[in-house]
Amino acid sequence: MDSITFSTDLESNIRLMQTIFQGDNTFVTRRAISHAGLSCAVFFFDGMVNNIAINQSVIRPIVCSDLSHASAETLCQTVLQINDSRVETDMAKLFASFLYGDTVVFTEGEARPVVVNTKGFSVRSASEPENERVLSGPREGFTECFMPNLALIRRRLNDKRLKFTFLRIGSRTNTVICLCYLAGVCEQKLVTHLKRKLEALDIDSVLDANYLAERIRDHRLSPFPTLGTTERPDVVAARLVEGRCAIVVDGSPVVLTAPFLFQECFQSNDDYYINFLQANLSRLLRVAGFIFTITFPAVYVALMLYHRELVPARLLFAVSAAQRGVPLPIGWETFLLLLVLEALKEAGARTPGAMGQTMSIVGGLVLGQAAVSARFAAAPTVIVVAIAGVTGLMVPKLQTATLWLRFALLAGAAAYGLYGVSLALALVLTWLCRMHSCSVPYLLNLIPRVQAEQEDAWLRAPWFFMRHDRFAVKRNSSKGDKP
Numbered sequence: 001m002d003s004i005t006f007s008t009d010l011e012s013n014i015r016l017m018q019t020i021f022q023g024d025n026t027f028v029t030r031r032a033i034s035h036a037g038l039s040c041a042v043f044f045f046d047g048m049v050n051n052i053a054i055n056q057s058v059i060r061p062i063v064c065s066d067l068s069h070a071s072a073e074t075l076c077q078t079v080l081q082i083n084d085s086r087v088e089t090d091m092a093k094l095f096a097s098f099l100y101g102d103t104v105v106f107t108e109g110e111a112r113p114v115v116v117n118t119k120g121f122s123v124r125s126a127s128e129p130e131n132e133r134v135l136s137g138p139r140e141g142f143t144e145c146f147m148p149n150l151a152l153i154r155r156r157l158n159d160k161r162l163k164f165t166f167l168r169i170g171s172r173t174n175t176v177i178c179l180c181y182l183a184g185v186c187e188q189k190l191v192t193h194l195k196r197k198l199e200a201l202d203i204d205s206v207l208d209a210n211y212l213a214e215r216i217r218d219h220r221l222s223p224f225p226t227l228g229t230t231e232r233p234d235v236v237a238a239r240l241v242e243g244r245c246a247i248v249v250d251g252s253p254v255v256l257t258a259p260f261l262f263q264e265c266f267q268s269n270d271d272y273y274i275n276f277l278q279a280n281l282s283r284l285l286r287v288a289g290f291i292f293t294i295t296f297p298a299v300y301v302a303l304m305l306y307h308r309e310l311v312p313a314r315l316l317f318a319v320s321a322a323q324r325g326v327p328l329p330i331g332w333e334t335f336l337l338l339l340v341l342e343a344l345k346e347a348g349a350r351t352p353g354a355m356g357q358t359m360s361i362v363g364g365l366v367l368g369q370a371a372v373s374a375r376f377a378a379a380p381t382v383i384v385v386a387i388a389g390v391t392g393l394m395v396p397k398l399q400t401a402t403l404w405l406r407f408a409l410l411a412g413a414a415a416y417g418l419y420g421v422s423l424a425l426a427l428v429l430t431w432l433c434r435m436h437s438c439s440v441p442y443l444l445n446l447i448p449r450v451q452a453e454q455e456d457a458w459l460r461a462p463w464f465f466m467r468h469d470r471f472a473v474k475r476n477s478s479k480g481d482k483p
Helices: 010-020 051-063 072-079 091-099 146-156 188-199 209-216 233-241 262-266 276-305 313-323 330-350 354-373 379-392 396-416 418-434
Strands: 027-033 039-045 085-087 103-107 114-116 162-169 175-182 228-230 245-249 255-258
Touching: 010 027, 010 039, 010 103, 027 051, 039 051, 039 091, 051 103, 072 085, 072 103, 072 114, 091 103, 091 114, 146 162, 146 175, 146 233, 146 245, 162 188, 175 188, 175 233, 188 209, 188 245, 209 245, 209 255, 228 233, 233 245, 233 255, 262 276, 262 396, 276 330, 276 379, 276 396, 276 418, 313 379, 330 354, 330 379, 330 396, 354 379, 379 396, 396 418
Parallel strands: none
Antiparallel strands: 027 039, 039 103, 085 114, 103 114, 162 175, 175 245, 228 255, 245 255
């Protein structure tokens, strides 16, 4: 596009534009000539523009103009009746705006085009995200439209220090992204680090925020998230106030936030809209649920295979009686039932509407009862797997990590019993201690050498104890962790 040059001859410019977009039936060329002789050509894409704005703010002012000749500046300042128009000489910016719904206007005797903001493509209304519903609190959510998403953030943060930095990524999609932060609250090192990562990306297309998340996140092969994701403006505003950065991607309702810590996986939006006592109880249940869902099947298999002396006699007799006649060893039995559980969850998620939920519940009940009746599986094993599946739903942000850890600990239990489970947990904890997100330790508030604010860590303090700098991290305590 940089090699394209326009001339002062209007007809030549019309032919050049028609040649560039030849074969595109949505490309529209509209000529407008005033009574005084002012001749202009208007170009836009059908379906991407607001037709009323073009007719009333572009075409009508040109036709009614009493000028016989007008420069690009005159056209912007005295003829066009629209609040956003500019003279554009950068061809890359010109075509990026044109392809995104703006209108380009050429006039006779002027080689510089005028770009008019006439975007009018249909957008989805802001509604509450399905995956982040709250019992009380705001009901708004981000949509796929870029500027309205930024407006939702700015409406909640009426602070002149709120900064929006635009970048374009993707050699083919030329997607606009926005790096949001609060100057003076967010560390400049973090902003520079993220901007450098984004500018260094070499990618053809960016169609969703996950295209960027997998490229710029720390520890790309880890199942634990090191970038936050949300579809709620109130969550983004809260994290910006805490000194973090947000990345908004055009065409995606998901906003990325960084840094992201392990403790945030157990936090919910409801925690800040309900009483702190209830919020803390819910957080403790989520932590317990995560530990339970990854260890319960493994501990059950380890006890039944290697450590039966640790099981109460009555419980051991009941489980042994239920296992009688089951053809598979208890380790393989638990493994296959966990696979069936994941298959039911996937089928329920991919089936549209209420049918998916019904199929998951009914399918689990029918298959479980049939497996026990046919002696393919023991009833205690079905109960253990069912409890592990239910508790795994308590922490949706760690579903990927839960799936991998559950099978890893199960393998350790089948091989070495409780010693294998302990070894696997120790390796996972060591791995987590070495992880970081944008130079911030991933297990912040669990590592003694790192000091940070504690008001909203694993438990939430009452609002009258909260301070504005509750995410402040003493960087000198983690020397060597440079972005």
